Amino acid sequence: MSKEMLNALNALETEKGIAKEIVIEALEAALVAAYKRNYNQAQNVEVTFDLKKGNIHVFAKKEVVEEVFDSRLEVGIEEAHTINNAYELGDEIKFEVTPKDFGRIAAQTAKQVIMQRVREAERSIIYNEFVGYEEDIMQGIVERQDNRFIYVNLGKIEAVLSKQEQMPNEVYQPHDRIKVYVTKVENTSKGPQIFVSRTHPGLLKRLFEQEVPEIYDGTVEIKSIAREAGDRSKVAVFSRDENIDPVGTCVGPEGRRVQAIVNELKGEKMDIVEWDEDPAVFVSNALNPAQVLTVQFNEEDGSCIVVVPDYQLSLAIGKRGQNARLAAKLTSRKIDIKSESDMIAMLEEQEAAAEAITEEAIEEISEQVEE
Structure with missing residues (x-):
């Protein structure tokens, strides 16, 4: 049994990468339970496995006391001195109690427990390996x-x-x-x-890192991603090097870089826009391919009104509102898109309303003066 056990431990370490120490720890714990169960013993025991020879030894651990109340757990000081005069009260003495047939019984009893620990160790190895791939692409x-x-x-x-x-x-x-x-x-x-x-924005980011070396090395940075998986995505990029065009770099020569990503995502359309620290410029870029005339911000909630030429209104909003929706997500702002004529009409209404209010105020003042 000793040779077989050592061979098995070596095979586990070589083939599955499970350290002997893990299996031996499980084996010793299982053998303690096996000894107590098979030999009807309740004493405090310890099982050791000899890594060189493969032999198993069972030791009963007893505390040195003045008066023995439980012989399974205690040994008297006088008996302890017959073994070694150096023993003192409170010391622990180990007595070997290995049964002759314990090797066979222990192997049978411990097999299931050992295999369970082996499975746990394998799972731990796999978990530790794959947890490093979290938020990564495989x-x-x-x-x-x-x-x-x-x-x-x-x-x-x-x-x-x-x-x-x-x-x-x-x-x-x-x-x-x-x-x-x-x-x-x-x-x-x-x-x-x-x-x-396959739908997470992180997949798109990792694909760009694979296809665009400048993103991988940090020269070009992806600032934000808005994605409706399988249909269309917007990616905002920024270059740390003023000599490098971030959009052109991501598109690649003849569009090969971005096309590789589109092919991987089965035709998902890509809008790559330049990020800008000026929020008005960034919002304008985010609504690409629509042309933006002006961007007006509401300082209270950060929302904005975007004015586009009349003929570009449907393009700015996009099919089923997709372009506007993705732009809002990309910039993290609420965007209200208006055509140029609608904006002019709205401003005229506001001016007319303001004039009406002013006239009413003047009339009230005049009436008060006359009184």
Whole structure:
């Protein structure tokens, strides 16, 4: 048994990367339980495993006392001195109590417990490996799907892609290779659980980092992302180097960089706009491709009124309001878009109202003076 056990420990360490110490700790704890259960013993025992020879030893631990009340847990001072005169009251003495057939019984009893600890150790290794990929991108293979999830094989573990995290314009088939964004890694009682997404804005950010070296090295920074997955996204970028055009850098020669991302996201349209510290300029850029005439801010709530030429109103708002919605999300502002003629009409109404108020005030003053 000793040779088999040592070989098994070495195999676990070599093949699965589980340190011997982890398994031995589990083994010793299991053997203590096995000894007490199989030999009907209630004493305080300790089991040690010899790593060199593979031998197992069971020791009963007893405290040195003046008067013995429980021989399973205590030993008298006089008896202790027959072993070694140096023992004092309160010391602990170990007596070997290893049964002859304990190796066989212990191996059978401890097998399930050891395997459980091995599984826990494997889960811990996988968790520690994959928790480092949280908020990162990984490539996996679609394995299967049910009513709730699509299961994506990431190598050592399956990740789950829920319906909310699936792209509406994609159909996933077994053996498809897809890139996913790791949103959360949990260490559950059943082992590590990895949740991934195809709709998270973080996926878009990581794809740009992969395709655009200037973003990866920090020369160009992604300031914000607004995404309606599978349909359209807006990305605000800023260059730390005034000689580098952030938008052109992200688009790439002949649009190859951004096209690679569009292809990965199955045709999701990309609006790449330049971030600006001037909020008016940033809002104007965010409404690209529409032309903006003026931006007026409400200082109280940070909202703004954007004026566009009449013929550009539908373009600024976008299909089903998408362009305006994404721009508002990108800039984190409430945006009210008005055509030039509507704005002029609104200003004329305000002027007329102001004039009417002024005339009423003058009449009231005149009446008071006459009285």
